[in-house]
Amino acid sequence: MGQITLQGVQKAFGPVHIIKGADLDIADGSFVVFVGPSGCGKTTLLRLIAGLEDVTDGRILIDGKNVVAVPPAKRGLSMVFQSYALYPHMSVRGNIGFGLKMAGLAKDEINRKVEAAAATLNLTPYLDRKPRELSGGQRQRVAIGRAIVREPKGFLFDEPLSNLDAALRVQMRIEVTRLQKQLGTTAIYVTHDQVEAMTMADKIVVLNAGKIEQYGSPLELYEKPANLFVAGFIGSPKMNFVTGESALQRGAATIGVRPEHLKIERDGAGGWPGTIAVAEHLGSDTFLYVDAGPLGMLTARYIGELSLHAGDRVSLVPDPARIHRFNEAGNAIRG
Amino acid sequence: MARMATTRRVAVSTAGAWLAGFLIFFPILWMILASFKTELEAFAIPPSFLFFHWTLENYATVQERSDYLHHALNSIIIAGGSTLIALLIAVPAAWSMAFSPTKRTKDILLWMLSTKMMPPVGVLVPIYLIFKTVGLLDSRIGLVFILCLGNLPIVIWMLFTYFKEIPRDILEAARMDGATIGRELVYVLTPMAIPGLASTLLLNLILAWNEAFWTLNLSTSEAAPLTVFIASYSSPEGLFWAKLSAASTLAIAPILVLGWFSQKQLVRGLTFGAVK
Numbered sequence: 205m206g207q208i209t210l211q212g213v214q215k216a217f218g219p220v221h222i223i224k225g226a227d228l229d230i231a232d233g234s235f236v237v238f239v240g241p242s243g244c245g246k247t248t249l250l251r252l253i254a255g256l257e258d259v260t261d262g263r264i265l266i267d268g269k270n271v272v273a274v275p276p277a278k279r280g281l282s283m284v285f286q287s288y289a290l291y292p293h294m295s296v297r298g299n300i301g302f303g304l305k306m307a308g309l310a311k312d313e314i315n316r317k318v319e320a321a322a323a324t325l326n327l328t329p330y331l332d333r334k335p336r337e338l339s340g341g342q343r344q345r346v347a348i349g350r351a352i353v354r355e356p357k358g359f360l361f362d363e364p365l366s367n368l369d370a371a372l373r374v375q376m377r378i379e380v381t382r383l384q385k386q387l388g389t390t391a392i393y394v395t396h397d398q399v400e401a402m403t404m405a406d407k408i409v410v411l412n413a414g415k416i417e418q419y420g421s422p423l424e425l426y427e428k429p430a431n432l433f434v435a436g437f438i439g440s441p442k443m444n445f446v447t448g449e450s451a452l453q454r455g456a457a458t459i460g461v462r463p464e465h466l467k468i469e470r471d472g473a474g475g476w477p478g479t480i481a482v483a484e485h486l487g488s489d490t491f492l493y494v495d496a497g498p499l500g501m502l503t504a505r506y507i508g509e510l511s512l513h514a515g516d517r518v519s520l521v522p523d524p525a526r527i528h529r530f531n532e533a534g535n536a537i538r539g
Numbered sequence: 540m541a542r543m544a545t546t547r548r549v550a551v552s553t554a555g556a557w558l559a560g561f562l563i564f565f566p567i568l569w570m571i572l573a574s575f576k577t578e579l580e581a582f583a584i585p586p587s588f589l590f591f592h593w594t595l596e597n598y599a600t601v602q603e604r605s606d607y608l609h610h611a612l613n614s615i616i617i618a619g620g621s622t623l624i625a626l627l628i629a630v631p632a633a634w635s636m637a638f639s640p641t642k643r644t645k646d647i648l649l650w651m652l653s654t655k656m657m658p659p660v661g662v663l664v665p666i667y668l669i670f671k672t673v674g675l676l677d678s679r680i681g682l683v684f685i686l687c688l689g690n691l692p693i694v695i696w697m698l699f700t701y702f703k704e705i706p707r708d709i710l711e712a713a714r715m716d717g718a719t720i721g722r723e724l725v726y727v728l729t730p731m732a733i734p735g736l737a738s739t740l741l742l743n744l745i746l747a748w749n750e751a752f753w754t755l756n757l758s759t760s761e762a763a764p765l766t767v768f769i770a771s772y773s774s775p776e777g778l779f780w781a782k783l784s785a786a787s788t789l790a791i792a793p794i795l796v797l798g799w800f801s802q803k804q805l806v807r808g809l810t811f812g813a814v815k
Contacts, residue, residue: 256711277717289708293730302726303716350716
């Protein structure tokens with residue numbers, strides 16, 4: 205079991221409020237990603253759950269028990285750090301087994317568990333090596349091995365893939381997701397990479413300036429962003445925001461349209477006319493950055509190849525069913 | 540082509556390194572050679588490099604005139620004692636500054652370093668008078684005390700930088716793994732800090748061994764270490780180059796050997812933290 209609940213959790217360092225009251229319900233076995241720009245408090249929130257920082261106010265419940273005063277090791281969670289944080293003087297075996305050794309398990313039981321964890325992560329040939337003799341991906345797997353071997357109630361991942369190169373990151377992303385599903389253990393994963401968030405999460409928590417902006421499934425966030433921040437943060441390239449006449453006509457202060465929901469018309473008069481400033485041809489997609497005069501720069505995405513080039517005049521027509529409306533305060537207008 | 544250019548560059552830089560090494564080592568080599576010459580040959584012009592009358596008479600004279608072992612023992616006690624006490628004070632100090640710094644930590648560190656900026660001779664008279672009053676002149680305890688205080692800032696600084704290199708994440712990982720403070724110390728921190736501790740110890744030992752200002756001024760015979768032993772050969776009757784060289788060679792031999800054998804440890808300590 206690993207149900208984690210936050211109730212009015214606050215954290216302040218001196219006069220600076222990092223977390224301004226977080227309420228969250230994380231179901232047992234789910235994969236939750238904390239995402240947000242740097243400095244939004246996502247890592248702090250994770251460290252509060254881990255017990256590496258003390259909460260200023262509020263309660264953290266693990267399986268219904270308030271753990272605010274419980275030391276990190278007794279919370280039954282294990283953590284994978286951004287820097288891997290392997291013990292440099294211990295072998296892979298020593299690293300993975302350290303937590304079990306601290307828990308006072310018998311030597312052969314530790315060995316059995318370490319070997320099982322190593323087998324899951326394809327680390328068996330490296331058990332007697334030191335961390336410095338491993339590649340980045342292997343070190344990361346050792347860090348994960350150290351987390352799974354203790355059979356915790358929950359995994360806490362603090363940007364674990366950000367030190368890996370792009371190709372390895374995609375591969376590890378898939379491995380972590382598969383491992384979590386296979387073990388069925390609750391996982392909280394911090395990242396600033398929205399692609400990681402969208403692809404790995406059952407549910408995403410979008411954080412901004414110490415506040416939870418929205419909590420929902422990846423597609424909920426994509427289709428029904430609660431406010432301008434979430435709308436702008438989720439999705440790549442970014443959602444286009446338009447204010448003024450076009451927004452007012454639709455009864456909103458700001459309207460947002462994702463690049464993939466803009467229809468590109470070569471010389472149509474309808475929609476929003478403009479001149480292509482930059483055209484990016486990826487083969488699979490074409491991205492157009494269009495200077496739409498008073499509306500500013502708009503981004504449009506076309507699936508497949510579109511032979512348009514910088515300087516061409518186009519007209520962008522938003523899909524009426526896919527227009528997001530926001531009020532003065534930046535909150536979504538529903539209905 | 541490219542490979543040839545690289546080989547040549549390697550050859551040139553190797554030769555350069557050897558030359559620089561030789562230049563640095565030359566005074567020591569010259570001293571060792573001079574210690575085997577007669578007094579006359581020692582300052583002959585042109586100097587003879589290898590083809591002179593090799594003799595051990597200087598060493599015999601030196602041992603006869605002054606008790607080498609007595610001074611060597613003093614050096615060991617003073618250098619070793621001051622280093623150990625400095626480490627005992629510096630480890631917890633550096634530890635707390637590295638792992639739980641406060642607003643004032645930086646200031647304290649700078650203040651410590653600032654004490655090294657003052658020339659020691661500036662406080663020679665007061666220190667001398669204090670030593671005289673409390674009866675510490677020409678005593679090993681007095682020298683241990685003064686050298687320990689003198690090197691403490693450097694020891695704390697070195698240890699502080701080593702401890703700072705230990706990533707916090709690793710300590711937190713150990714906490715997540717259920718290590719208590721005591722076990723964290725034994726299983727994680729100490730093994731990681733050992734190279735830094737070792738190189739600090741060695742460097743401080745060398746500094747204390749070679750320290751001449753305080754030892755020359757505060758001791759005469761009873762507590763006099765090897766520095767005083769060397770200085771005694773620069774006498775009013777004139778400079779005895781060969782005997783002075785023999786005395787110096789004897790004085791630096793132990794620390795040279797120690798440095799030679801701990802080279803690996805020293806280098807490892809100095810590059811500690813380079814591995815990520």
